[in-house]
Amino acid sequence: MKNQCILTSLMYAAMLGISANLCAENLSTENIQRQKATSKYQAYLPAEYTVFEVVQGDLNKDGLKDVVLIVKGIDPKQWVTDEYRGKLDRNRRGVIVLLNAKGQYKKVVQNLSLFSSENEDGGVYFAPELVPSIEKGLLKLHHAHGRYGYWAYQFRLEGRDMRLIGYDSSDNFGPYVNSETSVNFLTAKKLVRENLNKDPDSDPKFKETWSKVNVAPMYLSKIQDIDDLSFE
Secondary structure (H helix, E strand, O other), rough: OOHHHHHHHHHHHHOOOOOOOHHHHHHHHHHHHHHHHHHHHHHHHHHOOOEEEEEEEOOOOOOOEEEEEEEEEOOOHHEEEEOOOOOOOOOHHHHHEEEOOOEEEEEEEEEEEEEEEOOOOOOOOOOOOOEEEEEOOOEEEEEEOOEEEEEEEEEEEEEEEEEEEEEEEEEOOOOOOOEEEEEEEEEEEEEEEEEEOOOOOOOOOEEEEEEEEOOOOOOOOOOOHHHHHOOO
């Protein structure tokens, strides 16, 4: 299945006239942007880490743009050779939260191994894509898994850490939604919406089930591996 997906992608690329040189150019541009970000935020990075992605937004409602860095280790021992994909960087990724204090940044959260590598084995499908964002004062860590749906975590600044306050997921098969889950950790309530209509060509018919959740407060700096969290 994985090889079929790759071949299909290459076919589409050829149809669209996307050359290998253009892909290489885009990759180089991406690497240059990461190098610039690493240089800009070097003072806040531990040794042997580089910036993978930068997200900006107001986390503490003071009108200033705070910064969330998705960082990545650069340990050469974490490179592996895959039978089909060649050499892969399996260094884990982490997160650093910087609050803007009138142009100077103050580090409030650091978790250097929260996320798996972007080159992890996705099984019969591509690995989930991490899409971080700051929306309405919350840090959202969205994992997009193509036709299989998504799952996302919402964190709110609380003191010198960020508390997990929400979780949402959608279990899909293409456009067909099998079920949706939403958890509010502040109210300790969980909603599961199960699609009772098994016909993928018809409108969904959801059955809603509410329940209570008993989960101790969880904080961004303390979570060892976000992939180990399960609230389904």
